[in-house]
Amino acid sequence: MGTDQQKTFKVLITTVPFGELDQNPLIELNNQNNIEYVINPINRKLKEHELAEMIGEFDALIAGTEPITRYVLENATNLKLISRVGIGLDNVDLLFAKENGIIVSYTPDAPAPAVAELTIGHILNSLRGISFSDQNLRSGIWYRTQGQRIAGCIIGIIGVGRIGTRVLKHLQGFSPSKILVNDLNRNDELYKSFNATYTTKEEIYKNADVITLHVPLTSKTRNLITLKELKLMKSSAMLINTSRGGIINEDDLYIALNQEMIKSAAIDVFVNEPYNGKLVELPNCYFTCHMGSMTTDCRSRMEIEATLEVIRYLNKKPLQNIVPQEEYDNQLNM
Structure with missing residues (x-):
């Protein structure tokens, strides 16, 4: 028997802080009826094994600088999108993500x-x-x-x-x-x-x-x-x-x-x-403590851009900041 109920889209937010300086990212997520999100419960940068244990059920990841390695992605059985809050991608195994059909986006201009x-x-x-x-x-x-x-x-x-x-x-x-x-x-x-x-x-x-x-x-x-x-x-x-x-x-x-x-x-x-x-x-x-992007305006922009990318994906709209091929090429010989 058919149903009109849409499947819940689960989002894990690992970057910290998130939604503290500006509530708009959380408001945008809450406005989507079929999104459930979890904010990093440890409230610090996650270690590889912690993220691997946590990520299994989630469809999208709003990520910081935590290690998103092959090991982590092997445990991400439902993951479809990594939306990186920031510009650096050395913490993400882009090649393994691509092999497994996981889209990666980022916020290159905001920081x-x-x-x-x-x-x-x-x-x-x-x-x-x-x-x-x-x-x-x-x-x-x-x-x-x-x-x-x-x-x-x-x-x-x-x-x-x-x-x-x-x-x-x-x-x-x-x-x-x-x-x-x-x-x-x-x-x-x-x-x-x-x-x-x-x-x-x-x-x-x-x-x-x-x-x-x-x-x-x-x-x-x-x-x-x-x-x-x-x-x-x-x-x-x-x-x-x-x-x-x-x-x-x-x-x-x-x-x-x-x-x-x-x-x-x-x-x-x-x-x-x-x-x-x-x-x-x-x-x-x-x-300084990796605080280059940590101003109210830039941090807020990074968080909202990463959040909106997740919402675009959920609503089958074109993504605006998909990581370019050049970034994948950079990892070929690393």
Whole structure:
């Protein structure tokens, strides 16, 4: 006997926080009569085995940076869509997902403004010693740190995509003495419009006072910065990474900072998160907790875009942010 009742579509939301800054993603889900959702009950980044145990019954996953590995996907017997809150995809086994007919979408534009601004914040902190001065004062030490202005520096940007381009734009107001850029997809017209000079990564390592990284984690960028590259840098160089953990070899960075091969590093992303490694021992390494996208507007946009993609899928409407083939190609040799 037939029925008009539509099957319940089950959604697991693993990214945290979710729906706290802005209730609209939850409102959108609640407006769908046949959606049931569960928000991460552990309220932290899930480990691989935790997600594997949890995912079995769900049709869609609104995901953060937790490991969505082959093992996890083998347990995702009902999964049809992964809607990633964010831009990085190194935590998702795209190739295995594709083999099993699981669509992957993401929110590539939403995080860019916030990550770019955090990068500028790290540059300013590195040049002026803001957090160092704060720590001194709290320890009863009144010491006026002698810093540098961006205007007197050569800034090197490796990776001039969505975020790198915004960093390039923000830097215009500070008038650096020179901006050096490198990207796989060279765009001389863009660089000219921002008074930037295209060059090799090696020339950036050798000449830049500040080097900031804005590349995805792929087989080509994993361990992009090792002791070899760090030795090329000026002893006064400052290294910024707000892109992905794994791009800088953390053990090599520890050696370089400990031996003062470079002046400092500012790191927002780590191989293993939450981070509790030995870099925290060093006074010339500054940290933030993978918070590049964590501004109210950008985080809200990421969450609502990922949510609407799930609703489009449920209602058989075209998805707007399906991961392009290029991202799958990036994982072929990883």
